[in-house]
Amino acid sequence: MEIPYTVEAHPETGLNNGKIGIWLFLTSEVMLFGALFATFIMLRIGSDGNWAAMQAEAELNIPLATLNTAVLIASSLTMVMAWASLMRGQLGRFKLFGWLTVGCGGIFLVIKYFEYTAKFEHHHYPESSTFLAIYFAMTGLHALHVIGGMAWNAYFTGPGSKLFHTNRQWLTDRVEHSGLFWHFVDLVWIFLFPVFYLL
Amino acid sequence: MAEPVHASPVHDEHHHDQSFWRKYIFSTDHKVIGVQYSVTGLAFLFFGFVLMMVMRWNLAYPGEPIPFIGSLLGENRAPGGIMLPDFYNELGAMHGTIMVFLGVVPLAVGGFGNFVMPLQLGAPDMAFPRINMISYWCLFLGGVTMFASFFLPNGAAGNGWTSYSPLADIALNGQTAWLIGMIFLITSSLLGAVNFITTAIQLRAPGMTWMRLPFFCWAQIVTAFLLLLAFPPLEAAGVLQLMDRVANTSFFIPEGLVVGGEVLERSGGGSPLLWQHLFWFLAHPEVYVLILPAMGIVAEVIANNSRKPLWGYRSMVYSLIFLGFMSFIVWAHHMFITGMGSVMSTFFQTTTMIISIPSVIILSALFISLWGGSIRYNTPMLFALGFLPMFGIGGLTGLPLGLSAADIPLHDTYYVIGHFHYVVAPGTLFALFAGVYYWFPKVTGRKMNEFLGQLHFWPSLVFMNGVFFPMMIQGLNGVSRRLADGGISYDFAGEVAGLNRMMSVSAWCLALAQIPFIINFFMSIRNGEKAGRNPWNSTTVEWLAPSPAPHGNFDQEIVVTRGPYEYSVPGSDKDYVPQAEPAST
Numbered sequence: 001m002e003i004p005y006t007v008e009a010h011p012e013t014g015l016n017n018g019k020i021g022i023w024l025f026l027t028s029e030v031m032l033f034g035a036l037f038a039t040f041i042m043l044r045i046g047s048d049g050n051w052a053a054m055q056a057e058a059e060l061n062i063p064l065a066t067l068n069t070a071v072l073i074a075s076s077l078t079m080v081m082a083w084a085s086l087m088r089g090q091l092g093r094f095k096l097f098g099w100l101t102v103g104c105g106g107i108f109l110v111i112k113y114f115e116y117t118a119k120f121e122h123h124h125y126p127e128s129s130t131f132l133a134i135y136f137a138m139t140g141l142h143a144l145h146v147i148g149g150m151a152w153n154a155y156f157t158g159p160g161s162k163l164f165h166t167n168r169q170w171l172t173d174r175v176e177h178s179g180l181f182w183h184f185v186d187l188v189w190i191f192l193f194p195v196f197y198l199l
Numbered sequence: 200m201a202e203p204v205h206a207s208p209v210h211d212e213h214h215h216d217q218s219f220w221r222k223y224i225f226s227t228d229h230k231v232i233g234v235q236y237s238v239t240g241l242a243f244l245f246f247g248f249v250l251m252m253v254m255r256w257n258l259a260y261p262g263e264p265i266p267f268i269g270s271l272l273g274e275n276r277a278p279g280g281i282m283l284p285d286f287y288n289e290l291g292a293m294h295g296t297i298m299v300f301l302g303v304v305p306l307a308v309g310g311f312g313n314f315v316m317p318l319q320l321g322a323p324d325m326a327f328p329r330i331n332m333i334s335y336w337c338l339f340l341g342g343v344t345m346f347a348s349f350f351l352p353n354g355a356a357g358n359g360w361t362s363y364s365p366l367a368d369i370a371l372n373g374q375t376a377w378l379i380g381m382i383f384l385i386t387s388s389l390l391g392a393v394n395f396i397t398t399a400i401q402l403r404a405p406g407m408t409w410m411r412l413p414f415f416c417w418a419q420i421v422t423a424f425l426l427l428l429a430f431p432p433l434e435a436a437g438v439l440q441l442m443d444r445v446a447n448t449s450f451f452i453p454e455g456l457v458v459g460g461e462v463l464e465r466s467g468g469g470s471p472l473l474w475q476h477l478f479w480f481l482a483h484p485e486v487y488v489l490i491l492p493a494m495g496i497v498a499e500v501i502a503n504n505s506r507k508p509l510w511g512y513r514s515m516v517y518s519l520i521f522l523g524f525m526s527f528i529v530w531a532h533h534m535f536i537t538g539m540g541s542v543m544s545t546f547f548q549t550t551t552m553i554i555s556i557p558s559v560i561i562l563s564a565l566f567i568s569l570w571g572g573s574i575r576y577n578t579p580m581l582f583a584l585g586f587l588p589m590f591g592i593g594g595l596t597g598l599p600l601g602l603s604a605a606d607i608p609l610h611d612t613y614y615v616i617g618h619f620h621y622v623v624a625p626g627t628l629f630a631l632f633a634g635v636y637y638w639f640p641k642v643t644g645r646k647m648n649e650f651l652g653q654l655h656f657w658p659s660l661v662f663m664n665g666v667f668f669p670m671m672i673q674g675l676n677g678v679s680r681r682l683a684d685g686g687i688s689y690d691f692a693g694e695v696a697g698l699n700r701m702m703s704v705s706a707w708c709l710a711l712a713q714i715p716f717i718i719n720f721f722m723s724i725r726n727g728e729k730a731g732r733n734p735w736n737s738t739t740v741e742w743l744a745p746s747p748a749p750h751g752n753f754d755q756e757i758v759v760t761r762g763p764y765e766y767s768v769p770g771s772d773k774d775y776v777p778q779a780e781p782a783s784t
Contacts, residue, residue, distance in 0.1 A: 001751045003324055005401050017326040017401050024393045028427050035432035035477055039439065039450065042473050050468070126446045130468040133448035137439060 007170045022177040026184050029145075033188055036138050040195065043130045054131035055196075058124055061115055065197045068111050072186045075104030079179045082157075086172045091164050094175075098157030101182065105150040112143055135196050142192060145185045152178045225336075227328035228750050232335050233314025234642060237635075239335075240306030243342060244628075245713075247297035250290045252706055257282040258685035259703035276354065287683035288357035289372065293345065295360025296377065299485065300384050301342050303627055307492035308388075308426070309338065311634050312395060312419045314642065318741030318748065319413045321404025321757035321779070326397040334390035341383030348376035359681065361482070364451030364474040368443040369458055378441045385434045388426045395423035404740065404779070406759035410516070411778065413739045413763040414502075414509060417516050418495025421523040422488050429484035429527065436477035443469075450474075472537055479530035487526045489623055490590070491519065493630030494561055497583045500633050501565055503737045504580035505572030506774050508764040511564040518557035525554040535603040536610045544603040551601035558594055562587065573767075578652030579735075582633035585660050586626055593621030596671065611681075614674025617667050625663040632656075632716070640734045644746040645727030651719035658712035665705030669698040738765050738775050 004010075005017050013020070044051045082097035119125075119132070126136040156175050163171040226232060256265050262281060265272070269280025276286040317325055325331045348355040356377035358367040367374050399420045403412070439450040447465060451474045454467030502509045509515065531539065531547040565587060574580065596618040599605040609615065632655070640646050676695045678686040685699040686692035733742040744753050757779050765776040 001323060003326060003328065003402075005326075010401050013400060015401075017397050020397045020400055021327060021330075021393050024396055024427060025389075028389050028392070028431050031428050032431035032435055035435035035480070038432075039435065039473060039477070042470055042476075043450070043468070046470050047468055126442060126448045127466060129466050130449055133442065133446075133450060133466075133469075136446075137442060137448075137450075141438065 007167065007173065016173060018173055018177050022180050026180065029184060033138075033141075033191075036134070036141070037191070037195070040134050040138070043134055047130065051131065054129040057129065058119070058132050058135065059122065060135070060197050061118065062197050064111055064115055065193055068108050069189065069193050071104050071108050071111070072189050075101050075108070076183055076186045078104065079153075079182050083172070083175050083179050086164075086168070086175055089168065091161065094164075095157055095161065098153060098161075098175075102150050102154050102157065105146050105153075108146060109143060112139070138192055139196070142185065142188050145188070149178070149182045149185050153182065225332060227324075227332050229313050229317050229325045229328065229331060230642070230748060230752075232331050233310050233312075235335050236305045236313055236338070237310030239339065239342065240302055240304075240310050243297050244302035244306065246346075247294050247302050248710065248713075250294040250297070252710060253282075254287060254290045254294065255699075255703035255706045257287055257683060259700045261684035261687055282683070284683035285357060285372075286354065288359075288681070289349070289355045291681060292356050292359050292362075292377075293349070296356070296381075297345060298623070299360065299489065300381070301338075301345060303489050303623065303631070304388070304485075305338055306631055307496075307627065308395075308419070308422055308488065309335065309391060311415075311492060311496065311631075311638070312391075312422070315634075315638060315741060316395065316416050316419050317398060317402065318641070318744055318752060319416050319739050320399065320402055321407055321740045321753070321759060322398060322402035323751045323753070325394050326401055327394050330390050331394050334387045334394065337383050337387035337390065341380045341387060344376055344380035344383060348373035348380065351376060361478060362440070362474075363478075364440060364443065364469075364471050365453070365456055367440060367474075368451055369463070375441065375444050378437045378444070381437050382434060385430045385437070388430050392423040392427035392430075395419055396427070399423075404757040404759050406779075407740075408759075410513065411759055411762050413495075414498040414512065414515060414519075415492075415495035417519055418491045418498075421519050422491045425484040425488050425491075425523055425526060429481045429488075432477050433481035436474060436481075439477075440474065472534070472539065475534050475537060476531070479533045480527075483530040483533065484523075484526045486619075486622070487522060489627050491522070493586065493590075493627040494519075494565075496630045496634040496637070497565060497586050498568075499739070500579045500583040500637050501568050502764040502766065503637075503735050504575045504577065504583070505569050506575070506766045507568060507572040508762070508766055509564065510567040510570070511560075512762070512764065515561050515564045518560040522554060522557040522561075525550060525557070529554050529601075532601050532603075532606070535606045541603075548601055548603050552598075555594070555598060555601070562591060562594070577636075578647065578649060578656060579633045579637035581653070581656045582629045582636065585656065586629045586633065589621055589625035589629060589663070590627075593618060593623075593626050596621065608677070609674060611679055612674035613670040613678050613680055616680050617670030617674055620667045620670070624667065625660070629659075629663075632659075635720075637735070638741075639723065639727075640730035641741060641744070641746050641748070643724050643727065644730060645723050645725075646730045646734055647723040647727055648719050651715040651722075654715040655712060655719065659709060662705045662709035662712055666702050666709060669695075669702050673698055733777075736773075736775050738777050739763055740778050743777060743779055 003017070007016060009016050047054070078097045078100040082094050082101060085093035085097060124132055126133045156171065156178060160174070161171065223231060253265065253268070264280030265277060265282060269277055272286070276283060313325070313331065351373045353372040355373045356362065357372050358370050358374060362374065362377065399416060442448045443450050443452060449465045449467050449469040451471050452463065452465050452467060452469045453471060456463045456465070456467065498509055498515070529547060529550045531543055532551045535544050596614070600609055600615060600618060636647050636652055673692070673695045677691045678695060685696060687696050730746055732744065732746055735742070740757055740759065743755065743757065759778050760780060760782045761776065761778055763778055765778070767774045768776050
C-alpha cells in the first residue's frame with residue numbers, strides 16, 4: 001500500500017511527509033538542547049561567581065575547538081553541494097560530497113576524542129565540577145548527534161544511493177532531510193563553541 | 200434507513216502473503232499497532248492497579264501481614280508478609296510511573312490515536328508506518344525495563360513518580376533502570392508525535408478541512424504537540440540524573456549535602472530545584488496529555504449518543520489549542536512551597552487560573568450538548584456521562600492548589616492525590632472505557648455486551664468515589680501522601696485514619712467491578728453481537744470503513760462534504776448524515 005505524499009508534494013502544504021516530519025523532529029531537538037542550555041544558565045547563575053574559576057581550571061583547548069568549528073562548517077557546505085549535485089542528476093559528485101561530509105564528521109569526532117582524552121589525562125572528569133559536568137553532557141550528546149548524522153549520510157551515500165536509479169526524486173528529498181538534520185547539528189555546535197570556550 | 204450490513208471480509212490482494220510475524224507482531228498497519236498499544240496499555244493499567252491494591256492493604260491494616268500474596272513477596276520486601284516501608288515506596292513510585300507512562304498514555308494516545316485518527320481523517324494509514332512500528336516497540340522495551348526493575352537486587356525505583364533529586368540521585372534502588380526505561384518511553388512518544396502531526400497535516404481525505412475535523416482528532420493533534428515539545432526537556436533531565444547516578448556528577452546535588460550523617464563526596468554546586476523545573480516542564484503538559492484525548496473520546500460519544508451536533512464546536516477547538524499553549528507556562532504551580540520566590544509564584548498562579556478557563560469552556564460545551572438531545576443510555580454513553588461530573592470534581596478541586604496561598608497547607612497531602620485521581624481515574628479512565636466500548640465494533644466487527652457493560656459501569660462509579668472522595672477529607676485534615684502506614688503514626692490523622700479502610704475496601708471492590716469488563720472484552724471478540732460498518736449510526740468517517748477494516752482502511756473513495764456532527768438535520772430522512780455523503784442526497 002502506498003502512502004500518499006511520500007515523494008510528491010501535498011498540493012495544499014506544498015511539502016512531502018518527510019519534510020514535515022523532519023522539521024517536527026527538529027523542533028523537539030530544539031527543546032532537548034534548549035533544556036540543556038537552560039540547565040547551563042541555571043548552573044552558571046547558581047555558581048556564586050565560581051564559574052570563571054571552574055572554566056579556567058578545565059583548560060578547554062580553544063584552538064582545537066576553533067578548528068572543529070571550521071571542520072563542521074565545511075561539512076555543512078559539502079552537505080549542500082551533495083544535495084545540489086543530486087538535484088543536477090550527478091551521482092558521482094553526490095557521492096564525493098556525501099563522503100566528504102561523512103569524513104568531516106569523522107575528523108570532528110577524532111579531534112573531540114583528543115580533547116576528551118587530554119581532559120581525562122589531567123584528571124578532569126564530569127564529576128570534577130559542574131562546569132565540566134555540563135560540558136561533557138552537552139558536547140557528548142552533540143557528538144552522539146554527529147554520529148547519528150554520519151550514519152544517516154553514510155547510508156544514503158553508500159547503499160541507499162541505489163535509489164538514484166529507481167526514484168531519484170525520493171533520494172534527493174531524503175538527502176535534503178538528512179541535510180536539514182546535519183545543519184541542525186552544526187548549528188548546535190555553533191552555540192556550544194562560544195558558550196563553553198569563549199564566554 | 201438502516202445502513203447496509205456488509206459481511207466485511209478482510210480482503211486485500213496485496214497482503215495475502217504476509218507472514219504471521221509481519222501481520223500481527225511487527226506490523227506497520229496503524230490499526231494493528233493501535234491494538235498492540237491498547238492491549239499493552241490495558242495490561243499495564245491492570246498491573247499498576249494491582250500494585251496499588253497491595254499498597255492499600257498496608258494503608259488500611261499497617262503492620263499486618265498481607266493475605267494470600269504476602270508470603271510470595273520475599274524477605275527483602277515483606278518479611279513474614281508484613282510490607283517494609285521501602286517496598287511501599289517502590290510500589291508507590293512504580294504505580295504512578297506505570298499508570299501515567301505505560302497505562303493511560305499508550306491507551307489514550309498510542310491506542311486510540313493510532314487506531315481511530317487515521318480512520319477519522321479518511322487516511323489509508325499513518326504517514327510513517329515503519330516509524331509507527333518502531334514507536335510501539337520502544338514503548339514495549341520501556342515497559343519491559345520498568346517491569347524487570349522489580350527484580351533488581353535493591354528493587355525498583357522508590358523515589359516517587361516525580362523522582363525528585365537529590366534523593367533519586369543517591370538512592371540505592373532501581374532508579375537507573377527507571378531512567379533507562381523512561382528514555383525508551385520518551386523516544387516512543389516523540390516518534391509517535393511526529394507521526395501523528397504529519398498524518399493530520401498531510402493525509403486528510405479531500406474535503407476534510409480543519410474545521411470539519413472530528414474533535415477527537417483535534418485532541419490528538421494538540422496532545423501530539425505537547426508530547427513533541429514537553430518530553431525532550433525530561434529526556435535532558437533524565438540524562439543528567441543518569442550522569443549524577445553513574446558518573447558522579449552534581450547536576451542536582453548541592454554543596455555539602457549530608458547523607459547518613461556524612462557529607463557526600465561530590466563536587467556539589469548543582470541545584471535540586473533544577474530537576475523540579477525540568478521535570479514539571481514535562482509533567483504539567485503531561486497532565487493534559489492524559490486528559491485531552493479523554494475529552495476527545497467523550498465529545499465523540501456524546502455527540503453520537505445525544506443525536507445532536509456538539510454545542511460550540513469551534514469554541515471547543517480554540518479552547519483546546521489555547522489549553523495546549525498555556526500548559527507550557529503553568530508548570531511551577533507544582534513548586535509553590537519550594538521557596539522559588541513570590542514573583543514566580545504570582546506569575547504561575549495567574550497562568551494557572553487562566554488555564555482553567557478553556558477547560559471550563561470545553562466541559563460546559565459538553566454539558567450543553569446534552570440539552571434537548573434524545574439521549575441513548577448505552578454503555579459508552581454512561582461512561583462518557585460519568586466522565587463529566589467526575590472530571591468536574593477533579594478540575595474544581597484543582598483550583599485551590601493553583602493558588603499559592605491555598606496550596607501551602609494542601610501541598611503533598613492526600614487532597615492532592617484525591618484531586619488528580621479524580622481527573623485521571625474516574626475522569627480519563629472512564630473516557631477510555633467509553634472509547635473501548637464505542638470503537639470495539641470497529642476493531643473486531645462485534646459489539647460488546649450491553650448488560651455486562653452496565654454491570655461494569657455502575658459499581659465502578661460508586662467505588663471510584665469510595666476510593667477517592669475520602670482522600671479529600673483526609674487531605675483537608677493534613678494527612679501527608681507517601682506515608683507507608685497511612686498516617687496512623689501521626690496524631691492529626693486520628694479522626695480520619697479510619698477512612699483508609701473504607702478506601703481500601705472500595706479499591707478491592709473496584710477490582711471486582713472490572714471482572715465484567717474483562718469477561719465482556721474477551722467474550723465479545725468471538726461471541727459478541729455482529730456489528731455492521733456503522734453500529735452506532737454515527738457520522739464520522741471511520742464508520743464508513745468495513746468492520747474490521749482491512750489494510751489500507753477504505754474500500755471506497757472518501758470525499759468529505761460536511762462537518763463532523765450532522766445529527767438530526769431537519770429535513771433529512773435519517774437522524775444522521777455521514778461526513779462523506781454526497782451533498783446532493
